[in-house]
Amino acid sequence: MSSKFQFELVALVIFAVVIAFGVPAVMNYDGFELNTFARYLALAIVSMALALSWGVTGLLNLGQAATFGMGSYAMAMHLKLRASSGLPDFMSWNNVSELPLFWVPFNSLAFTLLAGLLIPAFIGGLIGIFMFRARIAGVFVAIITLAFLVAFQLLVINQQGLTGGQNGLTGLAQMTLFGWAFDPYSMGFYYLVAGCVTVALAIGVYLTHSKFGLVLRAIREDADRTRFFGYNVANYKTLVFCISAALAGWAGMLYTLVLEFASPTYMGVSFSLAIVIWCAVGGRESVIAAAFGAIVVNMLEGRLSDIFVEGWHLILGVIFVLVVMFMPRGIFGLLVEGAQKLRTVGRARPGHAVEPLSTTPLETNQER
Amino acid sequence: MDVIANQLFAGLSMASILLMIALGLAIIYGAMGVINLAHGEFVMLGAYVTWALQTHVGIGILPALPIVFIAVALVGLIVEKAVVQKLYHRPLDTILATWGIGIILQQLVRLGIGAESRFVKGPEILSGNTEIGPLIMSNYRIFVIFFSIAVLFVTWRLMTRTEFGMKLRAVIQNRDISECYGIESKRIFSITFAYGAGLAGIAGALITPLFSTIPTMGTGLVVDAFLVVIVGGLGSLVGSAVAAALIGEATALFSIVINDTLGRIAVLAGIILLIRFRPRGLFPTETRR
Numbered sequence: 001m002s003s004k005f006q007f008e009l010v011a012l013v014i015f016a017v018v019i020a021f022g023v024p025a026v027m028n029y030d031g032f033e034l035n036t037f038a039r040y041l042a043l044a045i046v047s048m049a050l051a052l053s054w055g056v057t058g059l060l061n062l063g064q065a066a067t068f069g070m071g072s073y074a075m076a077m078h079l080k081l082r083a084s085s086g087l088p089d090f091m092s093w094n095n096v097s098e099l100p101l102f103w104v105p106f107n108s109l110a111f112t113l114l115a116g117l118l119i120p121a122f123i124g125g126l127i128g129i130f131m132f133r134a135r136i137a138g139v140f141v142a143i144i145t146l147a148f149l150v151a152f153q154l155l156v157i158n159q160q161g162l163t164g165g166q167n168g169l170t171g172l173a174q175m176t177l178f179g180w181a182f183d184p185y186s187m188g189f190y191y192l193v194a195g196c197v198t199v200a201l202a203i204g205v206y207l208t209h210s211k212f213g214l215v216l217r218a219i220r221e222d223a224d225r226t227r228f229f230g231y232n233v234a235n236y237k238t239l240v241f242c243i244s245a246a247l248a249g250w251a252g253m254l255y256t257l258v259l260e261f262a263s264p265t266y267m268g269v270s271f272s273l274a275i276v277i278w279c280a281v282g283g284r285e286s287v288i289a290a291a292f293g294a295i296v297v298n299m300l301e302g303r304l305s306d307i308f309v310e311g312w313h314l315i316l317g318v319i320f321v322l323v324v325m326f327m328p329r330g331i332f333g334l335l336v337e338g339a340q341k342l343r344t345v346g347r348a349r350p351g352h353a354v355e356p357l358s359t360t361p362l363e364t365n366q367e368r
Numbered sequence: 369m370d371v372i373a374n375q376l377f378a379g380l381s382m383a384s385i386l387l388m389i390a391l392g393l394a395i396i397y398g399a400m401g402v403i404n405l406a407h408g409e410f411v412m413l414g415a416y417v418t419w420a421l422q423t424h425v426g427i428g429i430l431p432a433l434p435i436v437f438i439a440v441a442l443v444g445l446i447v448e449k450a451v452v453q454k455l456y457h458r459p460l461d462t463i464l465a466t467w468g469i470g471i472i473l474q475q476l477v478r479l480g481i482g483a484e485s486r487f488v489k490g491p492e493i494l495s496g497n498t499e500i501g502p503l504i505m506s507n508y509r510i511f512v513i514f515f516s517i518a519v520l521f522v523t524w525r526l527m528t529r530t531e532f533g534m535k536l537r538a539v540i541q542n543r544d545i546s547e548c549y550g551i552e553s554k555r556i557f558s559i560t561f562a563y564g565a566g567l568a569g570i571a572g573a574l575i576t577p578l579f580s581t582i583p584t585m586g587t588g589l590v591v592d593a594f595l596v597v598i599v600g601g602l603g604s605l606v607g608s609a610v611a612a613a614l615i616g617e618a619t620a621l622f623s624i625v626i627n628d629t630l631g632r633i634a635v636l637a638g639i640i641l642l643i644r645f646r647p648r649g650l651f652p653t654e655t656r657r
Contacts, residue, residue, distance in 0.1 A: 060460055130644060139403060140647050142463060143598055144640050150591055151636035158629040269591065273467050280464055310479055317471030324465040325454055 055284030063145030071252025076262030124245025128238030204287030283332020383616025408586025414572025444565020601649025
């Protein structure tokens with residue numbers, strides 16, 4: 001077990017303890033505050049999912065919001081069906097007289113939960129196969145995923161009778177599992193979301209430190225060399241896209257439960273780039289740091305918008321530009337560099353050569 | 369038949385707007401490998417400068433063009449010197465930094481001028497329509513089409529017939545060797561970025577009578593313009609022109625066959641396929657990197 005793995009495990013345990021005990025205590029077990037924080041936690045999962053593909057593997061996926069939206073709509077469709085007897089209300093407004101076929105299986109909760117993970121994973125896999133078999137890399141990955149996102153959002157907005165169009169899916173029922181209704185303002189629901197985040201992060205930490213993660217990092221550093229070592233780079237990239245998409249879908253499902261509606265803005269370009277921002281601020285190399293980044297930026301957004309009703313977006317933009325310029329590895333990078341400096345100062349006794357600081361992986365040979 | 373002719377003209381008009389926005393992006397991306405997501409906001413700034421000149425100073429769109437060009441180019445120059453220059457060795461990070469700059473510019477305009485949409489009157493001389501049989505063409509749109517071709521020509525001259533253009537092409541071919549020959553690549557990049565921003569400003573000025581001027585108008589435009597650049601091929605001016613025409617016409621024609629949104633989706637799908645099979649675009653330029 002490497003020291004980095006130990007470090008991340010410790011961080012994961014601290015993170016889990018803080019969100020399980022610290023946060024509810026600070027929030028005074030207030031339902032509204034906990035609901036807000038549960039929202040940040042759901043967003044933490046999607047930010048962490050992006051860290052897997054972007055930070056670890058070097059694939060900048062600007063379409064992460066599309067898979068997030070799929071999960072969110074899957075959950076919303078189930079809850080909409082439960083809330084309406086017969087046909088959902090927006091369908092009758094749009095002269096849809098019969099429940100469309102692809103809505104029917106969403107009557108089942110088990111199917112919905114599976115679909116929320118597997119549909120995004122499947123779509124992510126298709127895009128992955130489509131791109132990576134042709135060795136599309138670097139900027140072109142960003143462009144293709146961005147174009148896909150724009151097309152997908154247009155499609156969802158356009159098919160008003162099937163998806164609720166611009167209004168999204170509103171007036172949802174509460175989810176019931178084993179006879180327990182999920183009230184988004186209850187402690188139990190908060191712990192459900194907190195549990196999901198912890199499990200998702202554990203999966204992420206395990207993946208990055210397994211052999212699979214090692215190959216992914218090798219691909220980030222130099223895809224050609226990894227290919228020469230006999231690894232099928234395209235398959236690895238596709239698989240990480242699938243996993244990342246499934247995690248994003250999971251986050252989307254939770255997000256719908258927290259906010260009690262689904263909206264096409266979840267699949268917007270702005271939202272997708274916001275995910276990238278959270279991930280960059282926290283630190284793209286570590287899944288925990290990325291999750292932390294999502295929570296920090298969103299909390300900041302919440303606080304700033306209270307204080308500066310008008311200018312908070314501006315402040316956020318400035319912070320973001322500064323982070324990209326001066327902290328390319330995010331908060332995580334600051335911590336790592338700080339720790340390294342402490343260690344080198346400790347070791348730099350006379351007669352010993354000072355170890356060079358390791359170069360940041362961001363400046364190495366990125367595939368172009 | 370009438371419908372198709374009119375749609376073809378609408379497509380051409382859209383293509384000319386796309387071309388002007390994309391030209392600036394194309395030379396910035398071609399020369400520096402910088403994906404400038406703030407480009408849409410440069411277009412927006414151009415539109416607002418035009419609005420300010422018309423409502424507060426009383427200068428019409430056409431005489432305002434040089435002022436808009438200089439004003440937005442200056443903003444571009446500042447952005448380049450302050451931020452983009454520091455990120456040349458991290459090309460993917462420029463996407464993020466310029467997106468952040470875009471947010472800042474958008475919010476500054478929102479705070480300074482307000483979020484409500486503004487209207488700019490088109491020039492008097494170009495009001496009215498030209499009718500050829502069943503084809504009805506707005507004079508202003510015809511003007512924009514010819515203007516965009518003129519801008520393309522000027523940019524092409526600049527790239528191929530001036531000393532600056534020669535230096536720029538040298539830097540694109542090989543930055544290090546060019547530096548050995550005494551070309552200050554940093555300066556070249558700054559000027560290129562400013563010129564690209566200025567072009568975006570002019571595009572913004574020209575679309576004010578056609579679009580409503582709001583702080584978020586740039587976000588949608590930049591994605592389209594960027595797709596034009598990628599489809600056209602890295603840094604290829606002719607490629608950008610052809611791609612703009614193709615995308616404009618395809619969108620216009622698809623929207624007769626299906627509807628507007630589905631037409632746009634079909635075009636996006638086509639673009640994705642094209643990037644998949646020709647990632648270097650329709651007209652790739654030979655560069656050594």
